Amino acid sequence: MTTTIPDLPAPAPHPSDGLAGLEAREISAWFGEHKVLDRVSLNMRAGEVTALIGPSGCGKSTFLRILNRMHELVPGASLAGEVLLAGQDIYAPGRRLTDARHQIGMVFQKPNPFPAMSIYDNVTSGLKLTGTRMRRADRDDLVEECLTKAGLWNEVNDRLRQPGGALSGGQQQRLCIARSLAVRPRVLLMDEPCSALDPTSTRRIEETIAELVREVTIVIVTHNMQQAARVSDRCAFFLAAHRTPGVIVEHGPTKAMFESPRDSRTADYVHGRFG
Template sequence: MTSVTETETTAVLPPPHPGAPSGARPATLEARSVSAWFGTHQVLAQVCLTMPAHRVTALIGPSGCGKSTFLRVLNRMHELTASAAMAGAVLLDGEDIYDRGRRITHARRQIGMVFQKPNPFPSMSIHDNVLAGLKMNGIRTSRGERDMLVEECLTKAGLWKEVRDRLRQPGGALSGGQQQRLCIARSLAVRPRVLLMDEPCSALDPTSTRRIEQTIGELSSDVTIVIVTHNMQQAARVSDNCAFFLAEQGTPGGIVEHGPTEAMFERPQDPRTADYVNGRFG
């Protein structure tokens, strides 16, 4: 078991090359024998999963089975908790993000995160919210490049047409669904290769949920997406692949079954998977 409580200073990263493609090349993310603890309490045991590039992978399972912890392990956010520890490896196109020579900030720039509750900076303008990640990473760009990036990311997040005439208004004045799409735009601005989403629609109304799902579908060609959801219909709609997590009788969470979403829902191999996707427990 390896402690992961070490902290690092923010890296100054080079700006994206002007005229470069709209995003970095999507990456395959692979978890190899990942286990995780909070103090002496083990929450994940020997999780192995490949999340292919250009695909949406949904993580499903009842509450308390370790899905969100696994998501946080994937971009080194797990270690923000003082008692956290992990073992195993997380490979981004074959390179372990936990190698000693790799900076935490570099991993988090390549593997972005959208949280369950929208968290824009409420007093910061919509325009500045999108660019917040660049400032945090020390990325310098010209004003023209920043304006183009704001439009590009808001367009990709499905928000540009709704806010283009009020970019200088506070991000906190947007509706809940708009705030979540603003957070997606903010994540995209640093050009991640993978985007993690932890129940991004759980606090949203059906109309906003439908728009976020549409955005996920549009983004999958530009970025690898891993989404935690408790909504089985949503998992079936938005994902290409699915992994079913379960923690039974006080044991740590693990994957019962994973594979193409259609097969997981229509031809599951494990009876526990069939029971869960058909609403018989959880």
């Protein structure tokens, strides 16, 4: 079926604040001796949503985790290639892991707020990890700002001191988005953020993505082709043949990928003929 496209001063801005693109160059990745990605290159443009699509097991989530240096935390994992944030390699010698995580946030498939921590403290938790100190009034403003951007403020503003774990699944996911935004990332990575949510919550997350992309570059992994068509500006189609590492078969503007793909395998996948 064809898919239709539808008590201290507030900290100074990060020196590299602003929209920034990501570029992966010749990324290969392994888990032990098993190669899972082979020379993947992709330009994820500033101020756009790039969707990573493809069947399970083709390396999409691995690629996403490479983009903010999570892959290297897996025992036995290794990689080759470069990831450039605004032209600077996040894997360059001397580049701190915390700096990459500060600028490139991540929202996971399963909502993971700190369950016993209040909604307010969930949003500000990243400030402690980055060593950011703020006056109470500035923290209050930041919490409201981030919850508003995540589309959650109107639903929780009268219960900010209640546990984040008491929220619904969709609300928890938006709380995680707000938590990521609090440290002012330039890029936000989202790994199937709606896969465990009901249609109403999914729609609200998609609305949030449309609003956030004005000020943060977004890269999203999704198995939902209708969602990819709705939320993304550009798509990259990953595929891994039997016992071979994942590669990008085709990438480009979403409309072209769905309506006039260059590769027949892309057409088959986006129109539901396999995967």
